[in-house]
Amino acid sequence: MIGVRDLVVSYGTATALDHVTLTVEAGEMVALLGPNGAGKSTLANTLAGLLTPASGTVEIGGRLALIPEGRQLFPDMSVADNLALGGWRSGERDPSYAYDLLPRLAELSRRRAGVLSGGEQQMVAFGRALMSRPAVLVVDELSLGLAPNVTADLAGHLAGLNRERGLTVLLIEQNARLAFDLCRRAYVLESGRVVTEGECAELAGDPRVAGAYLGGAIT
Amino acid sequence: MSAFLTYLLNGLAVGCAIALIAGGLVVIHRVTGVVNFAQGTFAVVAGLCVSSLLGLGLPHGVSEVAAVLVAALAGLLTGLAAVGRRGTTPLSSLIVTLGVGVLAYAVEIVLWGDQPRSAPGLAGAVTLAGARIQTQHLLVIGVTAAVFALLALFFGRTYLGKALTACASNPYAARVVGIDTRLMGLLAFALGGLLGGIAGVLVTPLRPISFDTDVTLIVNAFAAAVFGALTRPVVTLAGALLLGVAETMAAGYGYGSHQLEVALGLMIVVMIVQAGRRPAISQEQT
Numbered sequence: 001m002i003g004v005r006d007l008v009v010s011y012g013t014a015t016a017l018d019h020v021t022l023t024v025e026a027g028e029m030v031a032l033l034g035p036n037g038a039g040k041s042t043l044a045n046t047l048a049g050l051l052t053p054a055s056g057t058v059e060i061g062g063r064l065a066l067i068p069e070g071r072q073l074f075p076d077m078s079v080a081d082n083l084a085l086g087g088w089r090s091g092e093r094d095p096s097y098a099y100d101l102l103p104r105l106a107e108l109s110r111r112r113a114g115v116l117s118g119g120e121q122q123m124v125a126f127g128r129a130l131m132s133r134p135a136v137l138v139v140d141e142l143s144l145g146l147a148p149n150v151t152a153d154l155a156g157h158l159a160g161l162n163r164e165r166g167l168t169v170l171l172i173e174q175n176a177r178l179a180f181d182l183c184r185r186a187y188v189l190e191s192g193r194v195v196t197e198g199e200c201a202e203l204a205g206d207p208r209v210a211g212a213y214l215g216g217a218i219t
Numbered sequence: 220m221s222a223f224l225t226y227l228l229n230g231l232a233v234g235c236a237i238a239l240i241a242g243g244l245v246v247i248h249r250v251t252g253v254v255n256f257a258q259g260t261f262a263v264v265a266g267l268c269v270s271s272l273l274g275l276g277l278p279h280g281v282s283e284v285a286a287v288l289v290a291a292l293a294g295l296l297t298g299l300a301a302v303g304r305r306g307t308t309p310l311s312s313l314i315v316t317l318g319v320g321v322l323a324y325a326v327e328i329v330l331w332g333d334q335p336r337s338a339p340g341l342a343g344a345v346t347l348a349g350a351r352i353q354t355q356h357l358l359v360i361g362v363t364a365a366v367f368a369l370l371a372l373f374f375g376r377t378y379l380g381k382a383l384t385a386c387a388s389n390p391y392a393a394r395v396v397g398i399d400t401r402l403m404g405l406l407a408f409a410l411g412g413l414l415g416g417i418a419g420v421l422v423t424p425l426r427p428i429s430f431d432t433d434v435t436l437i438v439n440a441f442a443a444a445v446f447g448a449l450t451r452p453v454v455t456l457a458g459a460l461l462l463g464v465a466e467t468m469a470a471g472y473g474y475g476s477h478q479l480e481v482a483l484g485l486m487i488v489v490m491i492v493q494a495g496r497r498p499a500i501s502q503e504q505t
């Protein structure tokens with residue numbers, strides 16, 4: 001589970017997260033929506049322990065893995081080495097652990113990560129996160145820059161892990177349709193604050209949310 | 220002809236010592252992004268240590284290993300000063316390493332005085348194809364070959380080596396998977412100290428070392444490391460060997476007073492060429 005209470009995170013004097021409170025129960029898959037600059041990645045990095053909060057509390061039930069925005073692979077290394085390094089925390093160094101969960105990775109194992117397509121890179125980032133055998137997974141922008149069929153494939157794996165293995169997921173997305181398809185609940189973050197939260201079914205009917213995230217804009 | 224061969228092998232030995240120091244520069248730069256200007260100091264510290272330890276009557280082997288370990292410790296301490304605090308930029312760290320180098324002068328003069336010191340190495344010489352080669356030169360070449368082979372295995376094959384490379388490749392991603400990049404930086408500095416120390420121990424029997432020898436060493440090593448764009452060990456090794464041979468030839472054929480200019484000139488040419496070729500890459504970090 002993820003429990004965030006009254007979290008404040010700043011970059012110098014600029015406040016990126018302003019008293020954010022958010023919960024993801026164990027085994028739940030929850031979406032976090034919001035425009036660019038809302039503070040989503042800041043939250044992801046804080047959950048991963050890479051940023052120190054100015055105040056507030058963060059509680060994580062079990063090991064957390066992050067699929068960072070922009071994949072962030074080790075470009076000069078092979079896919080297998082990228083995956084092996086994902087096991088730094090768990091001690092799981094054999095990439096076949098990831099191949100079992102994401103079979104497509106086995107075919108890519110010897111390729112250099114930097115030359116792969118965006119979708120393949122996201123798959124590697126996904127596998128690398130799983131190598132740490134996480135209880136909680138934070139995905140920062142799963143679909144960013146990917147073709148719809150590629151996104152659907154990745155989303156299918158994510159939903160499967162959540163359903164079958166009870167993986168707790170916080171899915172950060174700008175594609176609200178995808179988020180609403182995958183998750184039952186969602187939070188909407190704007191300018192560092194949670195402005196709306198609730199069941200996806202209700203949020204989809206909320207004119208403000210629908211206008212900003214489902215309307216004429218690209219989905 | 221035999222004079223040429225002698226100069227060539229002597230030059231290779233000199234190049235090997237440069238390569239070891241340059242190797243330390245590359246390891247530290249790859250992992251931390253810092254150019255370590257105290258790198259020559261590690262060799263000086265090890266050279267002065269080995270001369271003292273042998274002078275105290277300690278046997279060969281023990282003295283050399285102890286001196287190399289002292290250099291590794293010096294590397295670790297330099298690392299603590301340069302990258303020990305999270306959030307130090309590579310440029311600030313570089314300035315710190317310059318400061319460490321100057322501080323080391325004071326410590327070295329207090330402990331060893333300002334006169335050059337030597338140490339006995341492997342005695343004797345062998346005759347190869349009509350050229351006389353000092354055994355110590357062959358030792359330098361052999362040890363350097365072994366060290367570079369081990370480095371390649373360490374970085375290419377071991378999990379820890381890959382984690383170190385990961386810090387260089389994408390420091391943010393390294394932290395995402397849980398690698399302590401600060402600790403890895405310290406490890407890189409210790410490894411740099413170790414490499415510098417090996418160079419110092421090997422070189423001291425060939426040319427006496429004093430507190431300020433580090434300037435010659437670092438200029439040569441920096442030239443070689445820049446040749447390998449501060450990241451590529453094999454190119455660095457090639458650059459160092461080329462430099463060593465060029466300088467020894469220059470000295471052998473009567474231009475001995477221009478050794479440092481050869482290194483500086485080469486370095487400037489390489490830097491200009493590389494500045495034109497490589498765009499300044501900046502890694503986005505959180």
Ligand SMILES: Nc1ncnc2c1ncn2[C@@H]1O[C@H](COP(=O)(O)OP(=O)(O)O)[C@@H](O)[C@H]1O
Pocket residue numbers: 011014016034035036037038039040041042043504505
């Ligand atoms: N490393 C940083 N230094 C300073 N400000 C930053 C940094 N990273 C993000 N910000 C700022 O914090 C705010 C939130 O950014 P971010 O968390 O990346 O938003 P999102 O992921 O929702 O697009 C933005 O105003 C951004 O400019």
Ligand SMILES: [Mg+2]
Pocket residue numbers: 040041042069140
């Ligand atoms: Mg973001």
